[in-house]
Amino acid sequence: MLTLKEYNVKLARLRSTRKMTKTMKMVSANKLKKAQKAQKDASTFEAKLNEIVGRLGVEVSTQDHPLLNPKSVPQKALLVMFASDKGLCGGFNSNLNRKAMEWLTNNAERFKHLEMSFSGRRGFTFFKNRYTVKKHYEGVATKPHFTDAVNIGRDIQAAFFAGQFDEVYVAYNQYCGALSFKPVIEKLIPMDTSLFRAQPNKTEQGMWIYEPARHELLMTTIPRLINLKIYSILVGTSAGEHGARMSAMDNATRNADELIEHFTLLRNRARQSKITTELGEIVGGAEALK
Amino acid sequence: MAMSLNLKIMTPQGTFFEGDIESFSAPGINGYFGVLPSHAPMISGIGKGVLKIDTEGNSQYYVISGGVAEIKSEGTIILADIVKKVEGPDEADIELEELESPTPTGH
Numbered sequence: 001m002l003t004l005k006e007y008n009v010k011l012a013r014l015r016s017t018r019k020m021t022k023t024m025k026m027v028s029a030n031k032l033k034k035a036q037k038a039q040k041d042a043s044t045f046e047a048k049l050n051e052i053v054g055r056l057g058v059e060v061s062t063q064d065h066p067l068l069n070p071k072s073v074p075q076k077a078l079l080v081m082f083a084s085d086k087g088l089c090g091g092f093n094s095n096l097n098r099k100a101m102e103w104l105t106n107n108a109e110r111f112k113h114l115e116m117s118f119s120g121r122r123g124f125t126f127f128k129n130r131y132t133v134k135k136h137y138e139g140v141a142t143k144p145h146f147t148d149a150v151n152i153g154r155d156i157q158a159a160f161f162a163g164q165f166d167e168v169y170v171a172y173n174q175y176c177g178a179l180s181f182k183p184v185i186e187k188l189i190p191m192d193t194s195l196f197r198a199q200p201n202k203t204e205q206g207m208w209i210y211e212p213a214r215h216e217l218l219m220t221t222i223p224r225l226i227n228l229k230i231y232s233i234l235v236g237t238s239a240g241e242h243g244a245r246m247s248a249m250d251n252a253t254r255n256a257d258e259l260i261e262h263f264t265l266l267r268n269r270a271r272q273s274k275i276t277t278e279l280g281e282i283v284g285g286a287e288a289l290k
Numbered sequence: 291m292a293m294s295l296n297l298k299i300m301t302p303q304g305t306f307f308e309g310d311i312e313s314f315s316a317p318g319i320n321g322y323f324g325v326l327p328s329h330a331p332m333i334s335g336i337g338k339g340v341l342k343i344d345t346e347g348n349s350q351y352y353v354i355s356g357g358v359a360e361i362k363s364e365g366t367i368i369l370a371d372i373v374k375k376v377e378g379p380d381e382a383d384i385e386l387e388e389l390e391s392p393t394p395t396g397h
Contacts, residue, residue, distance in 0.1 A: 209332040
């Protein structure tokens, strides 16, 4: 059993930890609100663009654009990881790292050559000594800007066109509401042509003027769709990170509360027993003086 | 009052402009085009260039890059990757030179 003083020191420490986790929770809640807005703006834009693309009603074949064109035996792959820069957000990064590790192990046979690019330090530090790093985009994950997505998209597409990679994959936490996320790995390039499936009931072709013609219009949109996808991953990751940190800090605050309650009880008991002992001594001393 | 045209400019980072205007001219992929109220429904690609918006006796200039415009009788929506407000046509030219094309075509 600890002494009264030791309990007091422990309690003071717990209280300051609690203050910290509580503040971090509130800061995250605030950042989450901003990140959620960015995420929502991006998905509104994406939905509108997809609506227009769908309405073009163009049947797309894999030969139409180099970004749609799959290699018969893909051998070189790039995996782009989107993690967060900071930790203290529960399983947000570790689940993603584990998922990516699993994927890399399973696909090691299929791809003779594997490289990785990163946004977010937590993914980078985990993998940097295990795989070839193509590029680490620093300072993007915390506050993603559309031009960051364009930069990443341009690098990836340039490497793809230069024949450095046959396929490009992305690993990220899919944002599904404020406090939930799911680590996923998807193929980014070559793009899946089913994304452009025509919606015949929505095309009012007779009425519309298309400039340039529908097919060319779609082809100019394809590289932009990739950049947009990257941007929506970036903002989703940032929103997910803040959400995850908020709930992790909420848990930590609650744990601290429990511990404080527990140790306050023990401290009071120690104090009481100290008083009892002192009283006993005084009474004993007075008896002895008689 | 003259007929007006509702224009909304959206970027991935949010709605950039929304309002009733008289006309606008925008950089299409194969050259500039102008739009007045009651334009026929059209979907047009947007290249890199200067977007000019005219409201009663007053012109606003924007530098715009990469996107698509949907023109309907109810209103026009421009979905653009990058939009930036500039003071006038001269400044627009300077900005345009700085702006790198964000979408490599790969052809």
